Amino acid sequence: MVLDRDIRLTILGNTGVGKTSLIKRMKGDDPTVTEKSMEINVEKKKISLLSAVKHSKLSLERYRKYNVIAVDTPGDFKLRRKWREAMRKYKTDGMLFMLDPSQPIETQRVAMEDSFNYFLDSLSLDPDKADKKARQKKTLFFFVVNKMDTIDYNLEQANRFLSNFSMVIDDYKMTFPFAAFEQAFISVLESPYEEINEIFEKCKEALY
Numbered sequence: 224m225v226l227d228r229d230i231r232l233t234i235l236g237n238t239g240v241g242k243t244s245l246i247k248r249m250k251g252d253d254p255t256v257t258e259k260s261m262e263i264n265v266e267k268k269k270i271s272l273l274s275a276v277k278h279s280k281l282s283l284e285r286y287r288k289y290n291v292i293a294v295d296t297p298g299d300f301k302l303r304r305k306w307r308e309a310m311r312k313y314k315t316d317g318m319l320f321m322l323d324p325s326q327p328i329e330t331q332r333v334a335m336e337d338s339f340n341y342f343l344d345s346l347s348l349d350p351d352k353a354d355k356k357a358r359q360k361k362t363l364f365f366f367v368v369n370k371m372d373t374i375d376y377n378l379e380q381a382n383r384f385l386s387n388f389s390m391v392i393d394d395y396k397m398t399f400p401f402a403a404f405e406q407a408f409i410s411v412l413e414s415p416y417e418e419i420n421e422i423f424e425k426c427k428e429a430l431y
């Protein structure tokens with residue numbers, strides 16, 4: 224239908240951070256049982272964003288549906304070479320990078336650097352061409368800190384956790400000057416649906 228729009232997101236992050244669980248939550252499936260992902264898996268869901276009702280009856284936005292096409296990737300270090308393919312083949316609109324405050328920072332920093340490099344590779348294997356494309360690309364980098372239930376963090380501590388990654392994120396910002404940057408702090412297992420929905424609302428705002 225002409226009112227539909229696609230939001231193509233590649234979900235990246237170290238193994239066990241909760242990527243597959245988030246997608247299950249998005250789909251309304253039970254997120255409590257997951258297995259380590261070994262392959263790229265594409266899940267689609269059509270959603271009406273909760274903000275739609277705020278628009279007037281005359282606004283198209285009130286009736287618009289979004290197809291969230293979520294590309295789930297394996298986070299295991301040895302399987303990360305699939306990330307390039309996941310972003311290239313499914314022409315990603317943006318990356319949703321998940322973090323887990325209970326995992327070591329350094330390991331996750333490496334995963335964040337890997338996702339940056341594979342994103343560039345997905346644009347072109349020639350580094351100069353990839354850099355040039357990156358400079359023109361409108362895309363989205365969404366950093367999602369998950370498992371907020373497992374730690375006794377307030378928002379200030381959560382922000383401090385995220386600040387451990389600020390040097391890598393600054394590299395993203397310099398390389399992709401037209402990209403939008405977002406962040407969220409959630410618990411895939413415990414956050415109310417509104418908080419999960421809010422992630423897709425922000426994706427929509429960044430991309431359309």
Ligand SMILES: Nc1nc2c(ncn2[C@@H]2O[C@H](COP(=O)(O)OP(=O)(O)OP(=O)(O)O)[C@@H](O)[C@H]2O)c(=O)[nH]1
Binds near residue numbers: 238240298373411
């Ligand atoms: N306590 C808690 N556990 C979570 C949360 N989100 C995910 N988990 C658990 O974390 C474990 C790993 O979750 P997955 O979704 O399989 O992680 P993944 O990122 O897909 O991992 P790979 O497929 O190996 O890359 C599972 O046992 C989940 O139940 C959360 O918000 N809180």
Ligand SMILES: [Mg+2]
Binds near residue numbers: 243258259260296297
């Ligand atoms: Mg998984």
